[in-house]
Amino acid sequence: MEAFWIILVGSLIAVSCALLGSYLILRKMAMVGDAISHAVLPGIVIAYLLSGSRETLPMLVGAAALGVLTTVLIELFHKKSNLQMDASIGITFTWLFAIGIILISLFAGQVDLDQDCVLYGEIAYVPLDLWITESGYNMGPRTVWIASGLLLLLLLFIWRGYKGLFITTFNEEFAKALGIGVAFWHYALMGAVSLTTVISFESVGAILVVALLIVPPATAYLITTDLKKMLLLSSIFGILSAIGGYYLASLINGSIAGAIASVAGFLFLCVWVLELLRKKRVISI
Amino acid sequence: MISIETHNLTVSYNRRPVLWNIDFELPTGKIIGIIGPNGSGKTTLLKAIMGLVPTSSGYVKIFNQDLEDVRSRVSYVPQRESVDWDFPASVMDIVLMGRYKKNNLFKRITKADRDIAAEALEKVNMLEFSNRQISQLSGGQQQRVFIARSLAQGADLYIMDEPFVGVDAATEEAILNLLHDMKNQGKTVVVVHHDLQTAKDFFDWIVLLNTRMVAAGPKEEIFNKKLLQEAYGGKLNVLSQVGDLMKEKAFNVREK
Structure with a gap:
């Protein structure tokens, strides 16, 4: 049963990340995802200090606020002072992440947040944190419910907003000329990335969530030329990474999050080599 | 009838003006070329007309109204190089974007939208490519897809940025024929063009631009x-x- 819960949570989060990551890489914003995943840390700590609990809602609000602030800062440095995009990303997220680290170490006594846990996640603890109703009924691990809720929300967002996301991702200028609110879609997507990151924090950690955001969509991008198929395939690669990662970790008795990211990378490598061979064959024919 | 009117239009980047005091009134039902040397602000002028760049002063009126009130009657064709053609989408997906509107963005694509998009593809002789991935298109085919997307909007005024750059002779001919068809239907087409040699054959009306406006009028007067x-x-x-x-x-x- 423990294995089931861990793999389920891993898969739910992997699919959420894969869906959003597909849009991030098509918008050439993969590293913005990286930045957000790190920069939400101070938001979480501040929310924790203010609310005094590890309730999900304040943390989500704190993380979302910092996530949006990150994208605003990146754009600001980039546009107002002509700083290169990558430099502006590098400054913004390291600075915010550092503030988060300082806050954690300063309030270590009061904060039930562990630096290791924040950085590397601890998906193995998922089955321990159960949601038990007031009548004493065991609803299963809490994270499962939170991660399912997140995925449902994202599916709704992508289903209803498919056209908006599609046109602003492919050709922002044309969308603007049609009178479509380009900024709305940008910040909606960034807000979604922030939410996903903070929920993924507990399970895979701040560093490895980037792997789930970027690697499965990049793998899917190699083999498809249809956005809908890309979303589907990257979700499948995400799930495969979660399953493979769990068993790899129990085989070598290592970190589950690390194993999930490694499997994702391995899958990418396999697909990349296969594609290379296939193209070679097509040319030689 | 006036299609586009600009008054004292000035646009600057980093405080340096790229367009200075542009003042003109363009007629309707004509093929109008905006020509000028490199860096003369041709693309910026189109973007200013479409409200895509902030203006420092002046205003633009389209059909004597603000852009916001006549958006559905105006169609914009950006430069072909401005998008990533490796994007995972088919020709049909792109042309259907011409049917997207502010108020139908959350609604599904209808059968009528698909028919209109197919008709637009037919007009640029690209119907048989509708399921083709856009990464497999030649430069000329990419340009035709962009024009089909614009046609699918069913506008009265078309604003095109360098549609003749890097296209094959067949595409050039196809686009020219299309422009004449549109003109015969009473539509107005404004085209940014950099080649002086062909401009005289392509357009009825010319706007000569070099940061400020040099002249605007029927081509006989301008050349x-x-x-x-x-x-x-x-x-x-x-x-x-x-x-x-x-x-x-x-x-x-x-x-x-």
Whole structure:
């Protein structure tokens, strides 16, 4: 049963990340995802200090606020002072992440947040944190419910907003000329990335969530030329990474999050080599 | 009837003006070329008309109204190079974007939208490519897809940024025929174009631009040495001298 819960949570989060990551890489914003995943840390700590609990809602609000602030800062440095995009990303997220680290170490006594846990996640603890109703009924691990809720929300967002996301991702200028609110879609997507990151924090950690955001969509991008198929395939690669990662970790008795990211990378490598061979064959024919 | 009117339009980047005091009134039902040397602000002018860049002063009226009130009657074709053609989408997906509107963005694509998109593809002779991935298109085909997307909007005014750059002869011909069809239906087409040689054949009306407006009017009035020299300055001089030299040489060869 423990294995089931861990793999389920891993898969739910992997699919959420894969869906959003597909849009991030098509918008050439993969590293913005990286930045957000790190920069939400101070938001979480501040929310924790203010609310005094590890309730999900304040943390989500704190993380979302910092996530949006990150994208605003990146754009600001980039546009107002002509700083290169990558430099502006590098400054913004390291600075915010550092503030988060300082806050954690300063309030270590009061904060039930562990630096290791924040950085590397601890998906193995998922089955321990159960949601038990007031009548004493065991609803299963809490994270499962939170991660399912997140995925449902994202599916709704992508289903209803498919056209908006599609046109602003492919050709922002044309969308603007049609009178479509380009900024709305940008910040909606960034807000979604922030939410996903903070929920993924507990399970895979701040560093490895980037792997789930970027690697499965990049793998899917190699083999498809249809956005809908890309979303589907990257979700499948995400799930495969979660399953493979769990068993790899129990085989070598290592970190589950690390194993999930490694499997994702391995899958990418396999697909990349296969594609290379296939193209070679097509040319030689 | 006036299609586009600009008044004292000025646009600057980093406080340097790229467009200075542009004042013109364009007619309807004509094919209008905006020409000028590189860096003369042609693309910026289109973007300013479409509200895509902030203006420092002046205003733009389209059909005597603000852009916001006539958006559905205006269609914009950006430069082909402005998007990533490796994007995972089919030709049909792109042309259907022409049917997207502010108020139907959350609604599904209808059968009517698909029919209109197919009709637009037919007009640019690309219907058989509708399921083709856009990464497999040639430059000319990409341009036709962009024009089909614009046609699918069913607008009255079309604003195109360099549609003739990097396209094959067949596409050039197809686009020209299309422009004439549109004109015959009473539509107005405004085209940014950089090639002086072909401009005279392509357009009825010309706006000569070089940061400020040099002249605007029917092409017969615009194509005189004085105005062209004013727009192109020294560059035109060199060009015409080269042309004269070539002629002389050709003549000499024949003489032998």
